[in-house]
Amino acid sequence: MAVDDECKLRFQELKAKRSHRFIVFKIDQQKIVVEKLGGTNESYDDFAASFPADECRYAVYDFDFTTSENCQKSKIFFIAWSPDTSKVRMKMVYASSKDRFKRELDGIQFELQATDPSEMSLDVVRGRAAI
Template sequence: MQSMTKKKGANAASGMAVDDECKLKFLELKSKRNYRFIVFKIEGQQVVVEKLGGHEESYDDFQASLPEDECRYAVYDFDFVTDENCQKSKIFFFAWSPDVSRVRMKMVYASSKDRFKRELDGIQVDLQATDPSEMSLDIVKSRAL
């Protein structure tokens, strides 16, 4: 007989749960601007917070916190100045899937991405990257404007 218990927040299609801390920390980034970035990883059958980046951390620090050989999701609060000299910020969602990561891992991250992204209300720009050049600061700047 199948168990009727279901993980909190699990989705029947992907079977992936989203830890409440993911949503809580994202809300803090979005509304209170407590963090510059958040890196998320899939552990077992759920998405969890792996790293919180403080405001003193740079975009280089953010990129350095993504493993070279494993997939991750991340959000980054990008501050910029428009051509009209207005200070703005946009929240980027990154799906980091390096070419050298395991095929199974890439499949799990790809199949869970949209479901996870829906849990984070307020994402303004979505970027998929398979190597660091695809998420360079120049690309982020061009996508922000």
Template sequence: MANAASGMAVSDECKLKFLELKAKRNFRFIVFKIDERIQQVMVDKLGQPDESYDDFTASLPADECRYAVFDFDFVTDENCQKSKIFFIAWSPDAARVRSKMLYASSKDRFKRELDGIQVELQATDPSEMSIDIVKGRAL
């Protein structure tokens, strides 16, 4: 279960909640965090379907790394309603170096556990994941 490179396991809850977001749209977003004591990725916060992108960005700590998925709804130029699931690797400049390294080394394996991610973003400050950037990547 654990990854040889980073020794990181992924809790079943992470996969189950992601499936609910993807299939049932029970959540707008999920924020995940690494519990360093038990070397496992856990669910940190679940965003309700009526929460906005601003609610999501506000739930990311300013000084700690997180992984997150966001179900982004948008309308195409052809006026089609669509949605894309974004994976966001949040690694703020103020986070501890060890934490940044741990999140960076575990990211690819964790992402593989979540089948159905369509777009990936890396952000070190909120401007790198502004709604305009998300819209631009979605189209």
């Protein structure tokens, strides 16, 4: 599966410059491409609303939080969205190319696999970031 250069470029912008809150990726004609860029002022609800109900997607989310010691921190989450209602072939294509795509995005700290919106809720993200 080919990865469009824009995917890596936008991820570097998110990681280094913090110019995006999230990025949603999709597979289009045997290539992983950027589908949506989330602005720095967009919320987690905006991010969650970016996923189609019946199609698979990959995404990265820059999660900001404050620790119990009152330190500002950020963790980058990779989310593999594979809803039960998506086609079996689509699920297989996304599952088989996920690890290779993740290796292209250097700097991911946590991964979530979600088949239902509750599996990637903000509470789940907070729990994984251990705040």
